Amino acid sequence: MQKLVVLTGAGISAESGIKTFRDTGGLWEEYDIMEVATPQGWDKNPEMVQKFYNERRRQLLECKPNNAHKGLVELEKYFDVEIITQNVDDLHERAGSKKVLLLHGELRKAQSTRYPGLVYDIDGWEIKEEDRCEKGYPLRPHVVWFGEPVPAMETAIEITREADIFVVIGTSLNVYPAASLLDYVSHGVRVYIIDPEEVMHHGRAGIEVIKEKAGVGVGILFKKLTGKNLPL
Numbered sequence: 001m002q003k004l005v006v007l008t009g010a011g012i013s014a015e016s017g018i019k020t021f022r023d024t025g026g027l028w029e030e031y032d033i034m035e036v037a038t039p040q041g042w043d044k045n046p047e048m049v050q051k052f053y054n055e056r057r058r059q060l061l062e063c064k065p066n067n068a069h070k071g072l073v074e075l076e077k078y079f080d081v082e083i084i085t086q087n088v089d090d091l092h093e094r095a096g097s098k099k100v101l102l103l104h105g106e107l108r109k110a111q112s113t114r115y116p117g118l119v120y121d122i123d124g125w126e127i128k129e130e131d132r133c134e135k136g137y138p139l140r141p142h143v144v145w146f147g148e149p150v151p152a153m154e155t156a157i158e159i160t161r162e163a164d165i166f167v168v169i170g171t172s173l174n175v176y177p178a179a180s181l182l183d184y185v186s187h188g189v190r191v192y193i194i195d196p197e198e199v200m201h202h203g204r205a206g207i208e209v210i211k212e213k214a215g216v217g218v219g220i221l222f223k224k225l226t227g228k229n230l231p232l
Helices: 010-014 039-044 046-061 067-077 091-095 153-161 178-184 214-226
Strands: 003-008 080-085 100-102 105-112 119-121 139-143 165-169 190-194 207-210
Touching (some): 003 153, 003 178, 039 046, 046 105, 046 139, 067 080, 067 214, 080 153, 190 214, 207 214
Parallel strands (some): 003 080, 003 165, 080 100, 165 190, 190 207
Antiparallel strands (some): 105 139
8 A cells, every 4th residue: 555645734724714824814913923932932921822822722622624634534545644744733633544743742732841751631722820740840832832843853754755645735835844854755756735825845846736725635636546536
């Protein structure tokens, strides 16, 4: 069975109602990214950062996987599908995808501010001010902020190198190091990009662009790869 590796970004979850940072009306117009998604922002105002992620978590609990997420699950009947996602939501897992690597952490988990290896599931949507890890330190969102290392990157590179088909969905390929994964796709591997906007592909030849939103685009991809209509 061929290995189909899929790199997903905010665009795949936007159709589920999750705001992206970059789009018009997105989160960057409401928030200064340096204030809510950096270690410096946390040090400066942890209450504001905590509130920001609590709001994102509450919103996530009201959202459901869309046809793009579900379509990738259907592709598991034909391919060994591995998903590498830049998103911190759990919509891929809730849709039923079996192999998901979350590059930037998990919104529905918390970690110790002093011992990052202490990670906890969040009951509900809120990390409260009084919540502590087992060693007594406050909890923060279990997400990778700008300026922090991406621990899962080496695993992502290994998965990418094994791809027989590589697909990019809903990411501008502007955020590093995730954007560099395209450089690790082996020569001769089919590459598809699904996005309604222009996506940087760093001069790589042989890329097929499906210029659609994720839901429609995954349906088109499914037909190209299987010869069948997506049964959703």
